Amino acid sequence: MNTAALQNSKHNTAETVISARSLRQVFSTRAAGTVVAVDSIDLTVKRGEIIALLGPNGAGKTTLIDMILGLTQPSGGELSVFGRNASEAARAGLLGAVQQTGGLLKDLTIRATVEMIAALYPKPIDVDEVLAGADLTDIAKRKVGKCSGGQQQRLRYALATMHSPELLILDEPTAGMDVNARRTFWERMEAIAERGTTILFATHYLEEAQNFAQRIVLMESGSIIADGSSDEIRALTGHRHLSFLAPAPITDLDVPVEVTEESGGYRHRISVLEIEQVLRTLLNNYSISDLEVTKPSLDESFTLLTEQAAASKASDA
Numbered sequence: 001m002n003t004a005a006l007q008n009s010k011h012n013t014a015e016t017v018i019s020a021r022s023l024r025q026v027f028s029t030r031a032a033g034t035v036v037a038v039d040s041i042d043l044t045v046k047r048g049e050i051i052a053l054l055g056p057n058g059a060g061k062t063t064l065i066d067m068i069l070g071l072t073q074p075s076g077g078e079l080s081v082f083g084r085n086a087s088e089a090a091r092a093g094l095l096g097a098v099q100q101t102g103g104l105l106k107d108l109t110i111r112a113t114v115e116m117i118a119a120l121y122p123k124p125i126d127v128d129e130v131l132a133g134a135d136l137t138d139i140a141k142r143k144v145g146k147c148s149g150g151q152q153q154r155l156r157y158a159l160a161t162m163h164s165p166e167l168l169i170l171d172e173p174t175a176g177m178d179v180n181a182r183r184t185f186w187e188r189m190e191a192i193a194e195r196g197t198t199i200l201f202a203t204h205y206l207e208e209a210q211n212f213a214q215r216i217v218l219m220e221s222g223s224i225i226a227d228g229s230s231d232e233i234r235a236l237t238g239h240r241h242l243s244f245l246a247p248a249p250i251t252d253l254d255v256p257v258e259v260t261e262e263s264g265g266y267r268h269r270i271s272v273l274e275i276e277q278v279l280r281t282l283l284n285n286y287s288i289s290d291l292e293v294t295k296p297s298l299d300e301s302f303t304l305l306t307e308q309a310a311a312s313k314a315s316d317a
């Protein structure tokens with residue numbers, strides 16, 4: 001199964017915010033020698049899109065984000081943000097970022113932190129409005145070092161959005177937040193996106209990618225191995241789940257079958273790559289009912305595609 005990224009040409013109707021061509025980042029380390037963190041990727045992001053970066057640890061997500069933010073320079077390839085060098089776009093105030101750690105002075109209060117950063121921008125949003133938008137008003141006098149991980153993430157969000165950036169980049173933005181705080185956070189993100197802000201976020205929460213992203217970019221070992229909507233990603237594996245009822249257990253198929261007895265007959269469940277042949281055999285030779293064919297979940301697709309990509313790279317090594 002070819003799991004190459006879906007063509008970015010389908011995202012061609014709006015202004016290009018991020019354009020990466022053959023983008024590459026290579027590090028040299030004493031322990032591991034040369035490490036290819038980002039391996040010749042192509043990526044196009046259009047204005048107003050909400051895009052999730054998914055991938056296991058070490059897939060290259062954070063390295064890609066650092067290059068888009070202008071924090072590190074690519075080793076090769078081309079990268080532009082709003083048609084500019086990434087560092088120039090950042091200096092122009094076009095970008096906002098919520099990163100996992102760092103960047104906060106623990107001895108300052110939340111309000112003092114917001115006021116300090118607000119002073120750096122020519123036209124920041126009002127400080128009280130920023131605090132309210134991040135649900136920080138009630139703890140504005142608390143020192144940052146006394147805040148929980150989730151509260152510090154909300155502060156990072158406040159700092160990242162106070163100048164109304166056109167591109168918001170989030171690296172594990174809801175780390176440390178409870179379920180209710182995560183839901184509220186994404187409601188805010190959807191409101192920001194409706195105003196035309198482009199959002200690119202890396203997350204380990206598959207349900208966040210499925211529920212809030214219009215596109216999912218799946219990375220493995222520095223490469224983009226899939227790029228599309230949740231449904232498109234789920235279709236890439238080729239696997240299908242088949243469920244049906246039969247009056248008696250069917251045990252002579254050439255694929256593994258899970259059979260459970262229930263009212264009305266025996267429920268059969270099959271997960272298979274070549275669904276057409278199995279369906280043909282069933283419909284031609286057996287009496288079945290309540291037939292349902294579904295794609296694998298995003299979680300299953302994530303596992304299958306990353307395993308396939310890792311195996312492919314290992315065989316090419």
